[in-house]
Amino acid sequence: MAAEKKLKEYGIAFKGLKDGEHLFKYRLKDAFFELFEQPQVETGDLLATVTLLKSSRMLEFRFCIEGEVGTVCDRCLSDVNVPIDYEGTLYVNFGDEYAEPTEEIVIIPHEEHTFNIASYLYEFIVVSVPIRHIHPDNEDGTPGCDPEMLERLEEYMVHDDIPVSEEEDADDDEPVDPRWDELKKLINKNNK
Known part of the structure; x- marks a missing residue:
């Protein structure tokens, strides 16, 4: 129940907004990742800047997510923070029922008035985690691992x-x- 209430914080009520550009900023910390069952990422500190370009026909969400997430080092198995830098666009069109025809396009029913971006923020972060995550080398060239x-x-x-x-x-x-x-x-x- 508390998780559902927290997730509502990421709902953007677009019906009351004028056509044009609208800016939203979210600080994503550990509590954000706790909202998801079996998270692939459990800790982090990121800033998500979301620009909504609203028109009568569609919504265009531009995402810019920067910061770092905690994971396990592939080399020494201790905790390591890895940088995240994501930029992408999500197009939301209106239709009879909800659908996701592509990764970049979502169709929502005409009667909707809010679009929740929490799961998209999480997905964009997860796909931005580097395949290989290890501690960076020290200044003297030695591994930064344990x-x-x-x-x-x-x-x-x-x-x-x-x-x-x-x-x-x-x-x-x-x-x-x-x-x-x-x-x-x-x-x-x-x-x-």
């Missing part, structure tokens, strides 16, 4: 570029197929 976690990861890393030493080969009791020796020569030659 150093303890990086050490632990290094312990479990498999390094393909470590050459097999001849001493390890000598310790094996099984005879080595001579064809492998020729392949090792080729590998060693390419690594030089």
Whole structure:
């Protein structure tokens, strides 16, 4: 019930507005993301500037969303803030019933007088999250990730570029197929 009341804050009553340009600003913080079930983004601090161009035939919403959201670092699994910078347009036309023929066009019934943009704001933020999110490097060029976690990861890393030493080969009791020796020569030659 409280979530529904909060969501109404993002409803734009366009029927009472004159034709022309109207500006709306929203500060989107953690409470905004809590309004959505199973959120893909749970924390953030963003400014959404929404410009409505109203005409008798349609509504045009221009969105500009800037700020950052919290997520988990892909490298060290600790929290990291990633920047969001989104600009896009949503066209709202009037028809007999609600429909979304494309991602940029929404049709609402003629009798509607309010258009709620909350779900669109959320969707635009989610699609703006970079595919890969990691801590930026420090000024000295070292990773900005949790150093303890990086050490632990290094312990479990498999390094393909470590050459097999001849001493390890000598310790094996099984005879080595001579064809492998020729392949090792080729590998060693390419690594030089």
